[in-house]
Amino acid sequence: MGDEATWPVVGMVGGGQLARMTQPAAVALGVRLKVLAASPTESAAQVVNDPVIADEKALADLRAFAAGCDVLTFDHEHVPPAWLEALESDGVLVRPGSSALLHAQDKGVMRARLTALGIPCPRWAVVPEPSDVASFAASAGGDVVLKTTRGGYDGKGVWLVSDDTPAEVIAEPFRAGVPVLAEERVDYARELSAVVARSPHGQAVAYPVVESVQRDGICVEVVAPAPGLAGDLAVEAQRLALTVAAALDVVGVLAVELFETTDGRLLVNELAMRPHNSGHWSIDGAVTSQFENHLRAVLDLPLGSPAARAPYTVMVNLLGGDLPEVYSTYRHIMARDPELKVHWYGKGVRPGRKVGHVTAYGADVEDLRSRAWHAADYIRGDIDE
Amino acid sequence: MGDEATWPVVGMVGGGQLARMTQPAAVALGVRLKVLAASPTESAAQVVNDPVIADEKALADLRAFAAGCDVLTFDHEHVPPAWLEALESDGVLVRPGSSALLHAQDKGVMRARLTALGIPCPRWAVVPEPSDVASFAASAGGDVVLKTTRGGYDGKGVWLVSDDTPAEVIAEPFRAGVPVLAEERVDYARELSAVVARSPHGQAVAYPVVESVQRDGICVEVVAPAPGLAGDLAVEAQRLALTVAAALDVVGVLAVELFETTDGRLLVNELAMRPHNSGHWSIDGAVTSQFENHLRAVLDLPLGSPAARAPYTVMVNLLGGDLPEVYSTYRHIMARDPELKVHWYGKGVRPGRKVGHVTAYGADVEDLRSRAWHAADYIRGDIDE
Numbered sequence: 001m002g003d004e005a006t007w008p009v010v011g012m013v014g015g016g017q018l019a020r021m022t023q024p025a026a027v028a029l030g031v032r033l034k035v036l037a038a039s040p041t042e043s044a045a046q047v048v049n050d051p052v053i054a055d056e057k058a059l060a061d062l063r064a065f066a067a068g069c070d071v072l073t074f075d076h077e078h079v080p081p082a083w084l085e086a087l088e089s090d091g092v093l094v095r096p097g098s099s100a101l102l103h104a105q106d107k108g109v110m111r112a113r114l115t116a117l118g119i120p121c122p123r124w125a126v127v128p129e130p131s132d133v134a135s136f137a138a139s140a141g142g143d144v145v146l147k148t149t150r151g152g153y154d155g156k157g158v159w160l161v162s163d164d165t166p167a168e169v170i171a172e173p174f175r176a177g178v179p180v181l182a183e184e185r186v187d188y189a190r191e192l193s194a195v196v197a198r199s200p201h202g203q204a205v206a207y208p209v210v211e212s213v214q215r216d217g218i219c220v221e222v223v224a225p226a227p228g229l230a231g232d233l234a235v236e237a238q239r240l241a242l243t244v245a246a247a248l249d250v251v252g253v254l255a256v257e258l259f260e261t262t263d264g265r266l267l268v269n270e271l272a273m274r275p276h277n278s279g280h281w282s283i284d285g286a287v288t289s290q291f292e293n294h295l296r297a298v299l300d301l302p303l304g305s306p307a308a309r310a311p312y313t314v315m316v317n318l319l320g321g322d323l324p325e326v327y328s329t330y331r332h333i334m335a336r337d338p339e340l341k342v343h344w345y346g347k348g349v350r351p352g353r354k355v356g357h358v359t360a361y362g363a364d365v366e367d368l369r370s371r372a373w374h375a376a377d378y379i380r381g382d383i384d385e
Numbered sequence: 386m387g388d389e390a391t392w393p394v395v396g397m398v399g400g401g402q403l404a405r406m407t408q409p410a411a412v413a414l415g416v417r418l419k420v421l422a423a424s425p426t427e428s429a430a431q432v433v434n435d436p437v438i439a440d441e442k443a444l445a446d447l448r449a450f451a452a453g454c455d456v457l458t459f460d461h462e463h464v465p466p467a468w469l470e471a472l473e474s475d476g477v478l479v480r481p482g483s484s485a486l487l488h489a490q491d492k493g494v495m496r497a498r499l500t501a502l503g504i505p506c507p508r509w510a511v512v513p514e515p516s517d518v519a520s521f522a523a524s525a526g527g528d529v530v531l532k533t534t535r536g537g538y539d540g541k542g543v544w545l546v547s548d549d550t551p552a553e554v555i556a557e558p559f560r561a562g563v564p565v566l567a568e569e570r571v572d573y574a575r576e577l578s579a580v581v582a583r584s585p586h587g588q589a590v591a592y593p594v595v596e597s598v599q600r601d602g603i604c605v606e607v608v609a610p611a612p613g614l615a616g617d618l619a620v621e622a623q624r625l626a627l628t629v630a631a632a633l634d635v636v637g638v639l640a641v642e643l644f645e646t647t648d649g650r651l652l653v654n655e656l657a658m659r660p661h662n663s664g665h666w667s668i669d670g671a672v673t674s675q676f677e678n679h680l681r682a683v684l685d686l687p688l689g690s691p692a693a694r695a696p697y698t699v700m701v702n703l704l705g706g707d708l709p710e711v712y713s714t715y716r717h718i719m720a721r722d723p724e725l726k727v728h729w730y731g732k733g734v735r736p737g738r739k740v741g742h743v744t745a746y747g748a749d750v751e752d753l754r755s756r757a758w759h760a761a762d763y764i765r766g767d768i769d770e
Contacts, residue, residue, distance in 0.1 A: 006712045007731070024409030027432045028668075030712075030729025030741065046434055047412045205723075283413075287724050302720035309694065327391045327415075335687035338590075339672050344415025346392070356415070 008299055009034055011065055013056050014075025015042030017345040017354070018275045018291075021283065022075075023047050025292035031299065035075075036065045043345045044075070059083045066092045073252060073298045074274055077105045095200070095251040095298040096273045103248055104273040107181045108149040117247050119240060120267050122259070123184040130171045133161060136182045143185035146173045158217060160185065186267055188259035192226055193278035194241035195255045197293035200300045204245055205293065206238040207286060207306040212257065212278045218354070221372075222315040224281045224308060227365055229260075237266055244271065253294045255279060277317070277354075282306070284341045284359040285313030310361035316372035318356035320349035321380030333358075333375040340375055393684055394419055396450055398441050399460025400427030402730040402739070403660045403676075406668065407460075408432050410677035416684065420460075421450045428730045429460070444468045451477045458637060458683045459659055462490045480585070480636040480683040481658045488633055489658040492566045493534040502632050504625060505652050507644070508569040515556045518546060521567045528570035531558045543602060545570065571652055573644035577611055578663035579626035580640045582678035585685045589630055590678065591623040592671060592691040597642065597663045603739070606757075607700045609666045609693060612750055614645075622651055629656065638679045640664060662702070662739075667691070669726045669744040670698030695746035701757035703741035705734040706765030718743075718760040725760055 007030055012019045015037025023044065026033035036052045037045035045051035052068075054061035062083055066072050071093040084098035103110040111124045123140045126149070127133055137144045148157040159173050173180045191212045198204040211226035212219050225234070241256040248254075255276030257269040279290035288296075288304025296303050323329070326349055333340065337360075344356040358375045360368040377383045392415055397404045400422025408429065411418035421437045422430035430436035437453075439446035447468055451457050456478040469483035488495040496509045508525045511534070512518055522529045533542040544558050558565045576597045583589040596611035597604050610619070626641040633639075640661030642654040664675035673681075673689025681688050708714070711734055718725065722745075729741040743760045745753040762768045 006710050008712070020412060023432070024412050027405060027409050028726070028728045029715075030731050032431065046417065047408070049431055049433060049436070051434070287726075296719070301715055303723065304719065305723040307724075325391050327393070330414075330686055334681070334689065338688065338690040339692075341413070341672075343413045346415050346417075 007032060008070040009068065010295060010298060011036065011069030011072045012044070012075050013062070013065070013072065013079055015039070015044040015051065016075045017043045017347070019044030019075040020047055020345060021275065021280070021289075021343070022291045022295065024283075025289060025295050029292065029295060031295055033295075034065070034069055036061070043347050046346045057083075059086055062087060063090065066090070071095055071298050073294070074101070076274065077101065077272070081105060097249065097251065100248045100250045101273055104271050106149050107147055107270075108179050110271055111181060111183075113248070114244065114268055117243065119244060120265065121183075122186050122267050122269075125182050126179050127182045128179075130167065130174055133170050133182055137161065137163075140182075140184035145183045145185050146170070147181045147183065148173050148176045149179045149181050151176065151178065156217070186259045186269075187262050188267075189262045190226075190260050191269065192229070192237055192258040192260050192266070193222070193255055193276070194237040194258060195253060195276060195279040195282075195290055195306075196238070196241045196245050197253050197290065197297045197303055197306070198242075198245040198250050199297045199303060200251050202246070203303055204242050205288075205303045205306045206242055207279060207282060207290065208308050209234045209237045210278055210281065216352075218317070218319070218352070219277045220317050220319070221369070222278050222281050223365060223369070224285055224313045224315075227312070230264075233260065233264070233266060240266065240268065244268075252297045253279065253290050280343070280357050281313040281315040281359055283343070285309055285315075285361050311363045312365040312368055313359060313361040314365065314368040314372045315357050315359050316369075316376045317354050318344075318358060318376050318379050320351050320353040320355050321382060322351060323349070323379070323381035326355075326379055329379045333378055337371050337375065340371060342375070392417060393455040394453065395680060395683060396421065396454030396457045397429070397460050398447065398450070398457065398464055400424070400429040400436065401460050402428045402732070404429030404460040405432055405730060406660065406665070406674075406728070407676045407680065409668075410674060410680050414677065414680060416680055418680075419450070419454055421446070428732050431731045442468075444471055447472060448475065451475070456480055456683050458679070459486070461659065462486065462657070466490060482634065482636065485633045485635045486658055489656050491534050492532055492655075493564050495656055496566060496568075498633070499629065499653055502628065504629060505650065506568075507571050507652050507654075510567050511564050512567045513564075515552065515559055518555050518567060522546065522548075525567075525569035530568045530570050531555070532566045532568065533558050533561045534564045534566050536561065536563065541602070571644045571654075572647050573652075574647045575611075575645050576654065577614070577622055577643040577645050577651070578607070578640055578661070579622040579643060580638060580661060580664040580667075580675055580691075581623070581626045581630050582638050582675065582682045582688055582691070583627075583630040583635050584682045584688060585636050587631070588688055589627055590673075590688045590691045591627055592664060592667060592675065593693050594619045594622045595663055595666065601737075603702070603704070603737070604662045605702050605704070606754070607663050607666050608750060608754070609670055609698045609700075612697070615649075618645065618649070618651060625651065625653065629653075637682045638664065638675050665728070665742050666698040666700040666744055668728070670694055670700075670746050696748045697750045697753055698744060698746040699750065699753040699757045700742050700744050701754075701761045702739050703729075703743060703761050703764050705736050705738040705740050706767060707736060708734070708764070708766035711740075711764055714764045718763055722756050722760065725756060727760070 208225035213221040593610035598606040
């Protein structure tokens, strides 16, 4: 069968929707995507050949999985850093590497490194005890956000603290047994995200900077590019993301979530080193999707153009609602809007759970938002026509 | 896990590149794609969960496969018509149905039906014996093309006969033991293709009419839309395809390959009832790919917009050459052209075999052709820079 043997195998640890959405890019490139999933019903496990059902927290399972792959990458940040280092010691190509990935796994490490690099961040401190929060709040001059340095996502692991917050609430984040990060509560106009991809030999591409709309700590809408963003801020956001990617030696996709403050500054909020929700628009809206560029990057192939294909692309997440059955809603939303792109993650519906997204692209951003939100609201069961 | 059980399973018989390219569309829609393949190394078998390795010519295998699917469809036309009828008698949803598919399986049946419908075709006759060819040639007034009515593809099963063709060559097509179709050799300016999709309740969409360039009977290049095609001919080509789809009760994608004659007429050359090489451009170039619309159609979901996303999209097939190893050529072609879209089918390379395709889109059709051909020639090993 010719040169099949020379085609690389990319192993992705994690069976969620990010691994699932990597599969279409792998199918096109001819790259074999292997997935380590916790169960055969997980989102990505449904759509790849021979998924490996194993424990991503067990080094032996990771080693067995890596043995069948040319390069290892990730759908999430949950693999213990010590296991990543052990795999690297074994000679496994881990991309991004453990020393880069640590900055997406530990918010304290991330803040310290970004500050050392001169990257603008909210005022921050790692606070050893609940009693240290008050003095940080005094120095920050306002409300404070407490975050567990490890293990949080989608608004979990985050507490807002103001003058009148009871002591027992302030004590909560400390109960997880990991260090707690205190940050000033930033007075922001909106949230932005700068997604870049970087390859081992240092090539990098920057996607258009997007606006990300959050609700209850969960991303619900992304508009690419961020409407009305000043040109110098857009360039600055891309420059920040490229600087972080290079300084941390990131390989693959890096998403830098940013606050645009009410006084026109950019502050880094979070980092993710994998395809990111704020980049899902790129599947339908960019020349090369973030998933394809992640694969190209971890394989050290030249990166594809991140250029937008339309003046605006709007992505709205589909969150589960109370509808007992969702597939039948397809008829309505597809008939209503033949240009809408629907992405379903193959996950069971639970209220508030991200189960898919829709994308619309074109010139009129308000029309795109209205069309995408209509589909999301209909699928959620919030509207019935 | 919520409503997973209500999500449909589409079974595709055949493990080739058409089934492979259907998988990304299935991943996005959340539809489970099951594939019946002849071997686990086939193109599509590599990229779907739990491919069924079985004999597509064996009714028992087809029945077992269909039992796990909500609807059955096809990557090719090779399933025996009697087995399709048997499956329909079992109550299996076969889409397209056996009575439609027969017109893509038997060129004699196709010609008779199209002629009865008033669809313009080359002059034709089913010729019982080699000795009948001369009288058909006399009535057609020129060279003749002989085709086996069943089993031909990509230039196989086709013979050109002129005045001085030896009798032993004329006898060749008759040796296959299936009826032989004689057609006038059409004096055509170029070949066109009109791809449409149609759903069971009769909704249909027509893709832009494309120009298809053949070499040695194999499609090598497609330009969408066909450059310089007169507006009335484009509409006529779409109308012909929609008429055929409705009259034959086609469900799914129908490709109608056409001759544009030197005197400005359209004649139907071939029919295919599945995603077709002349529609591959739609993956990168249309709002909804032919693969997604095939899935939507066989599931009786509303069809997506077939509109083009760019003024022109050029697709060039990657044919195997003499290079012993192809993956390393990716570095060069991706670095040279970050906007090129590469599709690799996971097939072993053999000289002349279709192993992938590339797509370029934009406004300048000659630039797009030059970029796409450069990649194809480089991968084939015909050029080295």
